[in-house]
Amino acid sequence: xxxxxxxxxxxxxxxxxRLYFERYHGSSTGxxxxxxxxxxxxxxxxxxxxxxxxxxxxxLMVARKKGxxxxxxxxxxxxxxxxxxxxxIDCQHVIxxxxxxxxxxxECLRVLKPRGKAVIVTPNVQSLGFExxxxxxxxxxxxxxxxxxxxxDAGFSRFTVEYMYTGLPMSKLxxxxxxxxxxxxxxxxxxxxxxxxxxxxxxxxxxxx
Numbered sequence: 348x349x350x351x352x353x354x355x356x357x358x359x360x361x362x363x364x365r366l367y368f369e370r371y372h373g374s375s376t377g378x379x380x381x382x383x384x385x386x387x388x389x390x391x392x393x394x395x396x397x398x399x400x401x402x403x404x405x406x407l408m409v410a411r412k413k414g415x416x417x418x419x420x421x422x423x424x425x426x427x428x429x430x431x432x433x434x435x436i437d438c439q440h441v442i443x444x445x446x447x448x449x450x451x452x453x454e455c456l457r458v459l460k461p462r463g464k465a466v467i468v469t470p471n472v473q474s475l476g477f478e479x480x481x482x483x484x485x486x487x488x489x490x491x492x493x494x495x496x497x498x499x500d501a502g503f504s505r506f507t508v509e510y511m512y513t514g515l516p517m518s519k520l521x522x523x524x525x526x527x528x529x530x531x532x533x534x535x536x537x538x539x540x541x542x543x544x545x546x547x548x549x550x551x552x553x554x555x556x
Contacts, residue, residue: 360391362519363512366536368392368437369529370512371466371553377434380458382422383441390415400427423447426454433458436465443469443479443487452501452554459556465503467494467552468511474548494552503554510545512536 384399387410400420472488498506521527
């Protein structure tokens with residue numbers, strides 16, 4: 348079994364992943380495209396609105412068995428969708444693996460509806476002690492500045508780059524017990540982020556069409 352398939356099949360779901368989805372895609376009223384869906388670990392969030400794509404057929408077979416709407420697609424050759432199809436795009440830890448990230452960003456812009464947004468998550472190579480090439484499939488390292496430039500060059504009208512939000516201790520347990528709502532958790536997380544509690548080895552580009 349490929350190492351990442353084993354990893355994502357066996358790893359637990361974190362409440363922080365639910366908060367990530369709600370923060371960046373929860374308000375989406377149309378279809379959401381998940382680029383690099385792999386075995387479908389993140390497809391559970393907003394599954395009724397999501398379409399997942401990946402190049403790896405073995406991973407997609409696992410996702411399909413879970414009942415998710417997924418398709419095989421090589422994003423380096425383009426996105427297999429018509430213009431103005433999606434309200435939101437989620438692309439976590441994919442862009443650093445492609446030869447031509449500008450082309451991928453341009454394709455994201457093409458398939459987004461007007462005022463749609465793409466959320467691109469990638470390692471921050473300027474993070475102290477971060478070893479980018481520990482993952483042998485990494486090709487293109489990014490910084491905050493290079494993400495801003497690629498969003499501009501791809502033609503996005505507005506964009507921001509921020510550090511990933513941190514998780515909240517005990518939040519999953521409190522949520523399960525009904526003592527913490529998703530809305531409250533998002534507010535607390537945003538406050539912590541504003542106070543400097545951020546995951547600085549991970550960058551999040553939010554680019555709007």
